[in-house]
Amino acid sequence: MILWQTLRFAVGGLAANKVRSALTMLGVLIGVASVILLLAVGNGSSVAVKDSITSLGTNSLTVSSGSAAGGARAASSVKKLTVADAKALANDADPAAIKSVAPVVTTTGTALYGNISYSPGSIVGTYPAYFETSNQKVAKGEYFTNDDVLGSRKVAVLGATTAKQLFDAEDPVGKQIVLGGTPFTVVGVLQAKGGSGFTDPDDVVIAPLPTVQNAFTGFGTVNQILVQAASADSTTAAQSEITRVLLASHAIADPSKADFRITNQASLLTARESTTKTFTVLLGAVAAISLLVGGIGITNIMLVTVTERTREIGIRKALGAPRAVILGQFLTESTLLSVIGAGLGVAAGMVGSHFSIVGIKPVVIPESVLGAFGIAVAIGLFFGSYPANRAASLRPIDALRHE
Amino acid sequence: MRHVIDKRVPATPVPVIRIRRLTKSYGHGDATVHALRGPDDPETGAPQGVSLDIEQGDFVAVMGSSGSGKSTLMNILGCLDVPTSGRYLLDGVDVGHLDEQQLSLVRNRKIGFVFQSFNLIPRTTALAQVELPLAYAGVRAAERRRRALAALSLVGLGERSGHKPNQLSGGQQQRVAVARALVTAPAMLLADEPTGNLDSRSTEEVLALIDGLNATGRTVVLITHEDEVARHAKRVLRLVDGQIVSDVRQAPVEGPPPALRDLGVPA
Numbered sequence: 263m264i265l266w267q268t269l270r271f272a273v274g275g276l277a278a279n280k281v282r283s284a285l286t287m288l289g290v291l292i293g294v295a296s297v298i299l300l301l302a303v304g305n306g307s308s309v310a311v312k313d314s315i316t317s318l319g320t321n322s323l324t325v326s327s328g329s330a331a332g333g334a335r336a337a338s339s340v341k342k343l344t345v346a347d348a349k350a351l352a353n354d355a356d357p358a359a360i361k362s363v364a365p366v367v368t369t370t371g372t373a374l375y376g377n378i379s380y381s382p383g384s385i386v387g388t389y390p391a392y393f394e395t396s397n398q399k400v401a402k403g404e405y406f407t408n409d410d411v412l413g414s415r416k417v418a419v420l421g422a423t424t425a426k427q428l429f430d431a432e433d434p435v436g437k438q439i440v441l442g443g444t445p446f447t448v449v450g451v452l453q454a455k456g457g458s459g460f461t462d463p464d465d466v467v468i469a470p471l472p473t474v475q476n477a478f479t480g481f482g483t484v485n486q487i488l489v490q491a492a493s494a495d496s497t498t499a500a501q502s503e504i505t506r507v508l509l510a511s512h513a514i515a516d517p518s519k520a521d522f523r524i525t526n527q528a529s530l531l532t533a534r535e536s537t538t539k540t541f542t543v544l545l546g547a548v549a550a551i552s553l554l555v556g557g558i559g560i561t562n563i564m565l566v567t568v569t570e571r572t573r574e575i576g577i578r579k580a581l582g583a584p585r586a587v588i589l590g591q592f593l594t595e596s597t598l599l600s601v602i603g604a605g606l607g608v609a610a611g612m613v614g615s616h617f618s619i620v621g622i623k624p625v626v627i628p629e630s631v632l633g634a635f636g637i638a639v640a641i642g643l644f645f646g647s648y649p650a651n652r653a654a655s656l657r658p659i660d661a662l663r664h665e
Numbered sequence: 666m667r668h669v670i671d672k673r674v675p676a677t678p679v680p681v682i683r684i685r686r687l688t689k690s691y692g693h694g695d696a697t698v699h700a701l702r703g704p705d706d707p708e709t710g711a712p713q714g715v716s717l718d719i720e721q722g723d724f725v726a727v728m729g730s731s732g733s734g735k736s737t738l739m740n741i742l743g744c745l746d747v748p749t750s751g752r753y754l755l756d757g758v759d760v761g762h763l764d765e766q767q768l769s770l771v772r773n774r775k776i777g778f779v780f781q782s783f784n785l786i787p788r789t790t791a792l793a794q795v796e797l798p799l800a801y802a803g804v805r806a807a808e809r810r811r812r813a814l815a816a817l818s819l820v821g822l823g824e825r826s827g828h829k830p831n832q833l834s835g836g837q838q839q840r841v842a843v844a845r846a847l848v849t850a851p852a853m854l855l856a857d858e859p860t861g862n863l864d865s866r867s868t869e870e871v872l873a874l875i876d877g878l879n880a881t882g883r884t885v886v887l888i889t890h891e892d893e894v895a896r897h898a899k900r901v902l903r904l905v906d907g908q909i910v911s912d913v914r915q916a917p918v919e920g921p922p923p924a925l926r927d928l929g930v931p932a
Contacts, residue, residue, distance in 0.1 A: 267800050278788055577784045580745060581798045581845070582773020584766060658772075659746040662784070 268587070272594040275567065286563045287603035290638050293553030294607025295614060297634040300549045302615045302624035304542025309625050311534045314455075314463075315527055321494040322395045323526045325351075325487040325504055341512050341521050342483035345471070350511045351489065351504060359499040361492045362391035365484040367474055371442040373467060375428045382424040383465035385441060387474025388488070393419075395490035398468075403435035403450030406470055410449075414472040418446040421466035422454035441467065444477040497526050546630075553634065556603065557641035564596045564649035575653050576661030589654040596646025597639065604638035679757045681721050681853050681884045682742060686714030687751030689737050689907075700737040701748070702907040714751045715909060717902075719886065720918045721852075724879040726898035727888045734907040736857065739888050743776050743855045744768050756852050773801050777846030781858035783838040785830040791817060791841045792826035798849045816844040820874055836867025843874050847883070854878060856887040860894055872897050872924070880921045897924045 276283040327343045348365035367387040373380050392398070393405050406417045418439070425434050425448075434448045446469060455463045475481050491500035501524050508522055509515075568575070575588060608631055615624040689701040702712035715738070719725055729735040740746035741753060744760055753760045756775055763771060778784075785794055795813040804812070817823050820840040830838055839859060846854055856875065860868040876897055879885045887898060895901050899916040902909055916923045 274788055573784075574786055577786055578797070578801075579769065580743070580772060580778050580784070582769050582771075582801045582849075584769045584801065587801060657746075659740050662745065662780075 268590050268594050269598075271591055272598050275571075275591075275595050276598060279567075282563060282566075283599060286559050286599050287606065289556035289559035290553075290600050290603025290642070291556075291607040291610060293549070293556035294604045294634045294638050295610035296552050297546065297549035297637075298608065298611030298626060298630050299614045299619075299624060300545035301542060301630040302611070302626045303619050303622050304538065304545045305627050306622045306625040308535060308538035308542065310622065311538055312531065315531045315534060316397075321491040321497055321527075322397075323489040323491060323497060323500055323504065323524055325489060325508070326485065326523050326525070327483070327521065328523055343485075343487055343522060344483055345481075347508060347511055348484065348487045351487065351507050354507045354510075355503040356499075357492075359492055359496050359503045361490040362395060363490075364389040364392040364395055364488045365471060366392065366486040366488050367471065367479050368485045369474065369478040371478060373424070373428060374440040375437065378428055380424065380427045382421070382427075382467045383462055384467075385474060385478065386466055386468045387471040387479070388468060389471060391490065392468070392488055395488050398455075399453045400450045401453040402433065403448070406449055406468075411470040411472060414476060415470060416444060416446045416473055417449045418467050418469040419450040419452060420448055421452050421462075421464040421468075423462050423464040424467055425451045427465075441469075442477050444473075446473075491526075501526065553638060553641065556638070557600075557645040560596050560599055560642055561645040561648060563599070564592060564646050565652070567595070568592060568649045568653040572653075572656065572661050572664035575656055576658050576664065579656070579658035579661060585654045589650050592650035592653050593643065593646050596650065597642040600638050600642025600646075604635045604642075607638065608635055679721070680718040680754075681723075681756055682717065682719040682886070683752075683754040684715060684717045684741075685752045686716055687741065687748045687753060688712050688714040689734075689741060689746070690749045699907050700734045701741075702734075704908060712907075715907070717909065719853075719884065721884055722879070722882050723918045724875075724885045724897070724899040724916075724922045725887070726895040726901045727886065727904060728890060728892075728895050728901060729904035730890060732906075733904040735888050735904050737907075738904070739855060739857050739886070742853075742886060743778060744772050769801075773798055774849060775852045777849065777851040777854045779839070779842050779846050779854065779856040779859045781861040783830070783835070783842050783862070785838055785841060785845075787831075788829060790827050790829055791822060791833065791844075794830075794841055795845045795848050798845060802849060812848055813844075816848040817841070819847075820844045821870075834867070835863050836870055839863060839867065839871050840874065843871065843878075847878060851883075853884045853886060856885065858889055859887065860889070860891070868894070876922045876924045880925050897922055899923065 325343065327341070343365070345365050348363050351360065352363040365388065369385050369387075370381065371385050373382055386392070389411055390405050390408055393400070400419065401422070403419075405419060406415070410417050418441070420428070420434055428434065428439060429437065434451055437448050438445050439448060440446070452464065489500060489504060491497045504524055505517060505520065509517060509520060512521060514520060578588060611631070611634070612626065615626045618624070686703070687701055688699060688703065690697050690699045692698055699712050701715050703715040704713050705711065706713050727735045727738060737746070741748050744755070747761070755771065758771070760768070760771065786797070792810070792813055795816050796809045799809040799812060814823065814826060817826050820843050822837060822840055822844065825833065825837065833841065843859075854875070859871055859875070863871060872894065875885055875887065887894070889895055896915075899914065899918060899922055901911075901913045901915060903911040916926065920926065
């Protein structure tokens with residue numbers, strides 16, 4: 263009864279100053295919407311990073327040459343990785359930990375098709391195991407095979423971007439392109455992975471290792487050896503197997519003097535995640551400040567309201583309104599401001615998160631919606647309590663005399 | 666149907682108001698102003714304070730020029746302000762010992778206010794205005810509405826219960842205020858220059874209402890500076906500089922107020 267009455271008076275009070283109430287709500291609205299939206303952007307970028315890293319394959323390990331300690335060792339003493347190392351890994355390592363091994367050479371060159379000339383981001387020479395390890399799926403045609411590798415056949419699989427640049431709408435499968443003066447037959451086109459960051463993973467030409475070595479790099483060293491662990495859980499086991507085998511084949515006794523590096527995607531993932539987490543926290547802090555400013559806006563407007571209605575408070579007290587009723591009335595008013603503002607803010611945040619912001623697709627965190635709404639309502643109560651308390655503790659005679 | 670106005674008279678008439686040696690002063694030291702002082706002590710010269718009894722059913726007009734202390738007296742009688750010293754018993758209860766919570770109860774149950782400037786709550790319908798003291802008293806919605814409507818029809822505004830203050834004339838607003846003051850059946854109606862802002866016709870309407878309320882047994886304390894208004898009272902007090910300088914009885918406590926007696930209304 264009293265509750266309903268209080269609510270009605272609160273709505274009436276807010277409606278009496280529509281513009282003022284609307285502007286105060288706008289403050290809360292912006293605060294809540296920015297909390298939801300900025301956290302969604304932070305979360306969205308984190309999700310994007312995670313996706314792009316998992317698309318590389320979480321159970322893949324990359325072995326590259328060079329000392330783990332950086333440039334401390336003389337360059338001459340660093341033994342480059344070779345196809346022999348890859349073979350050693352494939353033959354000697356525990357098959358329970360390592361599923362497949364693919365040596366990789368990377369180079370650049372110009373591809374020609376008809377009168378179209380295009381320089382793909384990279385030309386990769388490898389074994390068929392590379393496709394599975396690096397999570398590359400073929401969209402059209404097929405992968406090259408081990409026979410192609412053994413026969414050094416001049417076949418190539420194109421990344422989606424390269425295919426589009428060279429062939430546009432044409433079907434590339436079966437067509438001939440010229441790479442660095444050597445004609446290659448396109449056997450397949452990979453699915454687009456979508457890029458994050460500066461390098462486009464789809465801008466690539468992949469061909470059998472000996473073919474690329476023959477045409478570009480020569481039969482010396484390889485840039486990387488891509489190893490696929492048996493599962494995502496066995497990457498650590500795989501890593502120690504690789505270390506053991508390569509130390510033996512490079513004849514190095516001290517593991518700390520290893521002349522190769524092993525990076526795994528999982529560690530990359532953690533590093534990237536912690537970066538995006540910092541980013542999210544930073545965005546959240548900015549948004550929280552705007553929510554706080556919205557709350558101060560409520561205090562401000564409620565103080566004005568209390569001053570404006572001092573006489574009314576006096577009348578109510580003369581009619582026997584207990585302190586709690588006056589307190590309740592103004593608290594209800596400020597809470598109503600924050601609840602409506604926060605509700606609209608949630609709506610605005612939800613709508614806003616459907617648009618991509620600076621290239622990031624926001625992913626709303628459900629907790630942030632509840633949290634922002636809850637905090638906004640609490641702010642309404644907290645920041646409204648000072649003006650409401652002031653109203654409630656006015657002496658009736660002072661309030662009645664107020665002009 | 667039960668009537669909104671309580672006609673019961675207590676078996677042993679306790680004075681509705683009993684004040685003893687009441688003073689009210691503002692400021693400190695040399696700058697002290699005694700709004701209520703009463704006669705000075707013949708020996709020390711200190712103010713002795715105002716003492717006054719008002720009987721159940723009486724109709725008292727408090728007169729005086731501005732600054733005479735009549736508004737201060739009214740605020741203290743209405744529990745809106747607290748005296749500097751002295752005792753105030755309202756309906757036998759010592760008000761000086763009550764806390765804020767209990768004072769709001771006293772204002773709600775025992776006192777009905779009518780102000781010079783109407784003091785209606787803006788943007789609120791006449792019905793809601795009259796319901797308000799009942800709402801604070803915790804009366805249920807249906808009962809509240811019934812009693813508020815009865816009070817409004819008593820002041821002749823039953824048809825205008827949905828009007829807001831800015832849709833009512835001054836006289837109508839004051840009648841709403843009277844309805845609001847009497848709806849809780851208080852022990853005492855306190856009217857602070859209720860006709861000060863009204864034209865002569867509205868003044869007559871409002872005074873007739875107050876006369877009628879007094880005739881049915883309600884104690885009325887009315888503050889005014891107009892002799893015309895004071896003529897309606899059974900007893901007239903004059904205040905000068907915080908002292909009661911004259912106390913004239915115009916009609917007995919029992920029986921109708923003078924204005925109605927002149928019209929030949931039986932006691």
